[in-house]
Amino acid sequence: MRILVLNPNTTASMTTKIAAAARRAASPGTDIIATNPAHGPASIEGYYDEAISLAGMLGVIRDTPDVDAIVIACFDDTGLDAARCLTDKPVIGIGEAAYHFASLISNKFSVVTTLARSVPALEHNLHRYGLWTRCARVRSSEVAVLELEHSGSDACNRISAEIGRAVAEDRSEAIVLGCAGMTDLAQSLATEHGLPVLDGVSCAVALAESMVRLGLKTSRLGGYAPPQLQKMAVEA
Amino acid sequence: MRILVLNPNTTASMTTKIAAAARRAASPGTDIIATNPAHGPASIEGYYDEAISLAGMLGVIRDTPDVDAIVIACFDDTGLDAARCLTDKPVIGIGEAAYHFASLISNKFSVVTTLARSVPALEHNLHRYGLWTRCARVRSSEVAVLELEHSGSDACNRISAEIGRAVAEDRSEAIVLGCAGMTDLAQSLATEHGLPVLDGVSCAVALAESMVRLGLKTSRLGGYAPPQLQKMAVEA
Amino acid sequence: MRILVLNPNTTASMTTKIAAAARRAASPGTDIIATNPAHGPASIEGYYDEAISLAGMLGVIRDTPDVDAIVIACFDDTGLDAARCLTDKPVIGIGEAAYHFASLISNKFSVVTTLARSVPALEHNLHRYGLWTRCARVRSSEVAVLELEHSGSDACNRISAEIGRAVAEDRSEAIVLGCAGMTDLAQSLATEHGLPVLDGVSCAVALAESMVRLGLKTSRLGGYAPPQLQKMAVEA
């Protein structure tokens, strides 16, 4: 089985970290093809970055036909609906993957993400996935995405402090880490705080493998009907 | 990996059919331990049957400690919350499993279940899982659970007719079959109607395997805290 | 008129206290038959206790046919839906009774219950009753149910402190006491805090009397259709 793990931003060190997390989560026999677009934003923090990354990431999907499933490795699930129109292979966002698993092991969870500017897009996703009622609060740690790439930053401490506030104030039973760049922090934070801390990358790889094994395909009726590509004047 | 697949009713032929579906869905190396309680209702159709089956099914869970995950193989996810208090191993209901996967491959899905009396309990579950907004309608085919065990019944035709109405009237993009006893019908109905038709048994086995591989455990904070068993006068 | 007031746990002192509250609330001419199952949990604190008490409490209902209405005297409304399938006589949970009355005398109310582990089940009930939007917050006082049976505990002080926080933080206009064991505290707490404090036992007895006088019966269409008892192999 081959799974495309697509980091929609252009920061290669982040792709490397994501790839490592994906491979740890994958079953034996699953190949992880981790990549990122050549062009686009270095990080995705809010609506504009998300929009401007779409052409690049959809191009990677079109150029990588020989996979069984696709994981979109940005926590705002960049381009998820568009990607599902492009192929009937399973397409999973790391945000939605973490939310679904969190709702299977807790009555209520909180999300701890990066900057305040990213919060509305995540709230918006939770509403449309239907899992909003399971999320106590989306919290920002005010750690920028690229800070997570710098060893020596106190990013982990600030994220841990925000988890502490989530447990105390939100009565949350689990924590979802709201950025692909936090994937290596989940285990130690879970141990520190004594509750499940979910990382979307591993959750999404596991869901993708399951869907391939079950033979589940995206529906072609309605909203995910294949686009009529011939009508494109010139694709961006 | 050992997964307990627990049919909460006492109809052995149904347990056999569920076991076969679970084994088809399982990865190599996964053992499926399929069983049902010795005592309790022959089928679970509505709130009362569900309540009266709980003592038996929770007893099976307590008596089968040596497993890695538990699948509750009744579509109303009988006793799911109680089972999650009893162990921190993953516990997955086949209803919720199908709803979660359906929401990953469609914008909106319909459920086709057995009798009208079962509909409110399923609607109630969808509300609390948060996935109610993704479900267009819970429909009853007026096929009783035990009719599904009789070859020669026209149960499949009536279920197929109800799927036809779901596609025409609900604008649903996928169908969830709302009974463990329908597990063998999913593939042919998907082919017939040209859209994804999900069976909860296979969905739940796949989720359980994923959760075991990811090391996900049910949270012990809040609603799933372990019960204080010593306070029981005499357990039922 | 005869009303069965059923404490689903096995703590006789609590049944006695509930019976007294029920009799204070009842009209002249109403007989209160207060009882509890012989077997089951000593208190109901969370999903597991609730599940394990069902066989006992439904057995009491089956064994007490000669009543006009049934009050389920546990604040999580244990087995309410199942009991409504078993008889068309009015069945009222003390939780729902208090929520309905609170929504008739306030724009928004808070619930003050016992332990944090009980909160999700109450939130879940409020969602399904539809009255979630009227409830500002379900708060735990961290007073265990059986502490309420011990004179000399500071349980009442802790409950009062939590009510103070509800008024200050939730802008609630009324308080619902979230445990049958708190029934004797309502009046003094109302006086102390200057707002309505509702006790579910008296609310449920009053609703049950009303429904009997009005001749209201539980619908037999749909989710409360009578179970097909003959299909039970052996009832637990």
Place this chain on the structure above:
Amino acid sequence: MRILVLNPNTTASMTTKIAAAARRAASPGTDIIATNPAHGPASIEGYYDEAISLAGMLGVIRDTPDVDAIVIACFDDTGLDAARCLTDKPVIGIGEAAYHFASLISNKFSVVTTLARSVPALEHNLHRYGLWTRCARVRSSEVAVLELEHSGSDACNRISAEIGRAVAEDRSEAIVLGCAGMTDLAQSLATEHGLPVLDGVSCAVALAESMVRLGLKTSRLGGYAPPQLQKMAVEA
């Protein structure tokens, strides 16, 4: 106990019918004071009629201080919130009373009211009471309020036909009659259709009696705080 049953419109024959229903529902020893304002609309069908009836009906409440509870006998619960500011005695609308009881005996109910123009105000009320999720649909029978006062009209047949559609199309388990003028039809329609049919007048009288017996008062904190009457220039 004295209960003011206030018909907010000026049609005396309707007040007489409402009074009879209220007295049938009342316990021995309860006095029903049924009245209507001297001025205002002959029937209340929609937002404008409701607004224009408020000064009259609030005047009646101010002029009738010597009662224990107040029932507002118009199905759109005319002036309910304003009346609750004016006194801490229980004030119950017949619409809300019927919705609360219907949600205690069914999973889902439909409302059958008079004209289409009245539907949005009722939907609006259901939303704010929180019971919207329990109502399958508010249906209009296109019977005008005053037609119900004319013997010989086929109003009852048209209402019955609409109930038939509610059962067939909405999967409703109970019916709420959406007009005070339908109070005398409930019993025969229930028998005809084989499901509970609720009349708001009797439901509200029963709730009012219960609240007086329980000593429940409207909260004075927040939205129902007493108005500062001295600031009125000239009251209408």
Place this chain on the structure above:
Amino acid sequence: MRILVLNPNTTASMTTKIAAAARRAASPGTDIIATNPAHGPASIEGYYDEAISLAGMLGVIRDTPDVDAIVIACFDDTGLDAARCLTDKPVIGIGEAAYHFASLISNKFSVVTTLARSVPALEHNLHRYGLWTRCARVRSSEVAVLELEHSGSDACNRISAEIGRAVAEDRSEAIVLGCAGMTDLAQSLATEHGLPVLDGVSCAVALAESMVRLGLKTSRLGGYAPPQLQKMAVEA
């Protein structure tokens, strides 16, 4: 174009202030006819004041036929639905106008209003307009309406402090001032806090002008159908 700007309370100084704000917002060529009823409450603070002001304010609308649109200049949108039945000309409440514009320039906004007693009516409006999900919180500054008419009060400081709390605690991106009497404070508070602060009077005038230019009329189907005025016995 002539716009009736109707202050539903009887405080002439407030009408003068509202008129000035309306004229500042109006386009050249738009005549603002600002008025208030002769009789009724001096301020509208909660449900009762609102109810008792309706007869007067609807009378003004009936007596001022020669206008193109109507602005109801009280933040609880007093009598909005009733006024829409009375004419198909655009009728806009200043509360709804501010909410609609706030939702076009922010992901989430908070409302800062006068007294706690007014909060539930505003929450209720937000629910029915559908914009509840866009509002983080309705906050009271505990500044009474008529305090805003007294120079020398510290009303503005208290409102500013409440805005500070909204930004810090609610993560709101914009503030809606919840009283017509605050119309002159918006600009300085926006500058002070560095985020949009919306005043309903100017928002409503702008919407009314737009609707007149676009030729938009209130629908006459359903809930806003014209009332049957002949059935009024005597209008209050």
Place this chain on the structure above:
Amino acid sequence: MRILVLNPNTTASMTTKIAAAARRAASPGTDIIATNPAHGPASIEGYYDEAISLAGMLGVIRDTPDVDAIVIACFDDTGLDAARCLTDKPVIGIGEAAYHFASLISNKFSVVTTLARSVPALEHNLHRYGLWTRCARVRSSEVAVLELEHSGSDACNRISAEIGRAVAEDRSEAIVLGCAGMTDLAQSLATEHGLPVLDGVSCAVALAESMVRLGLKTSRLGGYAPPQLQKMAVEA
């Protein structure tokens, strides 16, 4: 005042039609700059088309700095959130504009759009705007966007037929036309069906003018904070 009216697809005839509608709606003195990207899809029908048009449309916005407000003239409000990050000038989508005005003149409206594949994206928008509760149903006429550009098609008849079904089945009080290409049909359809029929282009131009006159700017706090453009590797 200069308003950029941006058709996100590349069909020039549609831009011309949109420009004409915008100019009819604009006040004297408002300049309409109507344009479309040079590259991208010829029509936007569903999630993929929307995604692939974003780079082009955001480029047009960056390249047209000298305007006072921006109207996005595609009914799915393509790139609305991203555009609001790019500038604090008012940005209005034609979908949201029509929904906001429809909710000011009706209790409930229906949308009649083009193809079924476009429906989920519109439902999704309605949810996040908060106006979902005001929309009875999003209906597809199965008229493709580019059919609307061909004189001689029976597109208008099919749209009219769908409006007829909306009135009969949804009890809608107004209709929103769900495609920029339908802008010239609104008036005749309103006359034919006797209810308001709203066109998003004119609604959005009117809102944009209002916001410029009121000086309303998009908030820079939270989700619409300006993007950090320097971090882009190479913008698409």
